Amino acid sequence: MDVELRHLRAFAAVAHHRSFTRAAEELLITQPALSRTVTQLESALSVRLLDRSSRHVELTGTGREFLPRVEHVLAALDQALAAARREITIRLGFSWLLPDPWAQDAVNHFTRTTGASVALVRRDDPIRGLQQGTIDIALVRGEFTAPRSARAVHLYDEPRIAVCSQNCDLARSDHLDWADVPRRPLVVNTVSGTTGPWSWPNGQGPEQIVETTNFDEWLESVAADRGIGVIPEIARRRISHSAIRYIPLTGAPPSPVSLVYLPHAQQALIRGFLEAAVAAVNG
Incomplete structure (x- = not known):
C-alpha cells in the first residue's frame, strides 16, 4: 500500500492532540475511520508510531523521530498550495x-x-x-x-429611496409615496437599473419615461431635472451630488x-x- 497524504495528516493530528477523539474532530472524520487510517500507515511502514496502551496516546520512539519530518512535508505542501492559489x-x-x-x-x-x-x-x-x-x-x-x-x-x-433635482418641488418634501411615483416623469437606467416600468403592473407605471443606459447618465439626468429616480437606499450614504436631493420613499417594494x-x-x-x-x- 502506498502512503498517502491523508495518512500523514491523520498521524500528525493524533500526535499533536495525543487523542484520537480530538484529532477526529479536527479532521472532520469519525474516530474509527481515523484509527484505521493510522493503522494503515503503520502497516505500510511496518513500524509502530503510536503507543495506545495507556489512557493517553503517546508517540513511540520511531513516532517521535518520524513526526518532525511529516510536519515538514505537510508545511511544504501547504505553502505550495497557497502559492498556487494566489495565482487564481x-x-x-x-x-x-x-x-x-x-x-x-x-x-x-x-x-x-x-x-x-x-x-x-x-x-x-x-x-x-x-x-x-x-x-x-x-x-x-x-x-x-x-x-x-x-x-x-x-x-x-435593499430598501429603495427617491432621488430628485434640487430644483424639483419634491426637494422640500419629507417623503414620497410609492403610489405617487408614476405621476411624475421617471428616469430609468434600462441596462442595470432597479426601478422602471417593469416595477408596476401593466398600465400602472409612469406615463413618461426618460431612458438612460448607464448609472452616470441616469444620475445626471435626474440632476438636470428631467425626472425623478428611484434607487437602492445605499446611494444616499455613498453618492454625494450637489444638484440632487434624496427623498424617503414609503410603501416601495424592496429591491433584491x-x-x-x-x-x-x-x-x-x-x-x-x-x-x-x-x-x-x-x-
Missing part, C-alpha cells in the same frame, strides 16, 4: 456601488479561506459580461432575466440583490465565494 482570481462583476459592508466581508472571508483573490470588475451590464466570459460571478440588483443554464443566489433585499454565475472550470472556487457571500449576509 475570481472576477466579480458589478454595475455600480458594491453593497457595504457585505462586499468587504465576503471578499476578505473568501481570500482568507481559499488563498485565491477577487478582481472587482465594473460592467454596465454584468449579465452580459457573464455571458461573454469577462467575469465569473455577477452581482445583480433588481429583477433580471438570467442567461440559459445560469444559476442565481438571492442574498438579501443576487449573485449570478454559469458552470465554470473554477466551480469549486465559485462555490467558495458563494459560501463567503452568504456568510457575510448572515454574519
Whole structure:
C-alpha cells in the first residue's frame, strides 16, 4: 500500500492532540475511520508510531523521530498550495456601488479561506459580461432575466429611496409615496437599473419615461431635472451630488440583490465565494 497524504495528516493530528477523539474532530472524520487510517500507515511502514496502551496516546520512539519530518512535508505542501492559489482570481462583476459592508466581508472571508483573490470588475451590464466570459460571478440588483443554464443566489433585499433635482418641488418634501411615483416623469437606467416600468403592473407605471443606459447618465439626468429616480437606499450614504436631493420613499417594494454565475472550470472556487457571500449576509 502506498502512503498517502491523508495518512500523514491523520498521524500528525493524533500526535499533536495525543487523542484520537480530538484529532477526529479536527479532521472532520469519525474516530474509527481515523484509527484505521493510522493503522494503515503503520502497516505500510511496518513500524509502530503510536503507543495506545495507556489512557493517553503517546508517540513511540520511531513516532517521535518520524513526526518532525511529516510536519515538514505537510508545511511544504501547504505553502505550495497557497502559492498556487494566489495565482487564481475570481472576477466579480458589478454595475455600480458594491453593497457595504457585505462586499468587504465576503471578499476578505473568501481570500482568507481559499488563498485565491477577487478582481472587482465594473460592467454596465454584468449579465452580459457573464455571458461573454469577462467575469465569473455577477452581482445583480433588481429583477433580471438570467442567461440559459445560469444559476442565481438571492442574498438579501435593499430598501429603495427617491432621488430628485434640487430644483424639483419634491426637494422640500419629507417623503414620497410609492403610489405617487408614476405621476411624475421617471428616469430609468434600462441596462442595470432597479426601478422602471417593469416595477408596476401593466398600465400602472409612469406615463413618461426618460431612458438612460448607464448609472452616470441616469444620475445626471435626474440632476438636470428631467425626472425623478428611484434607487437602492445605499446611494444616499455613498453618492454625494450637489444638484440632487434624496427623498424617503414609503410603501416601495424592496429591491433584491443576487449573485449570478454559469458552470465554470473554477466551480469549486465559485462555490467558495458563494459560501463567503452568504456568510457575510448572515454574519
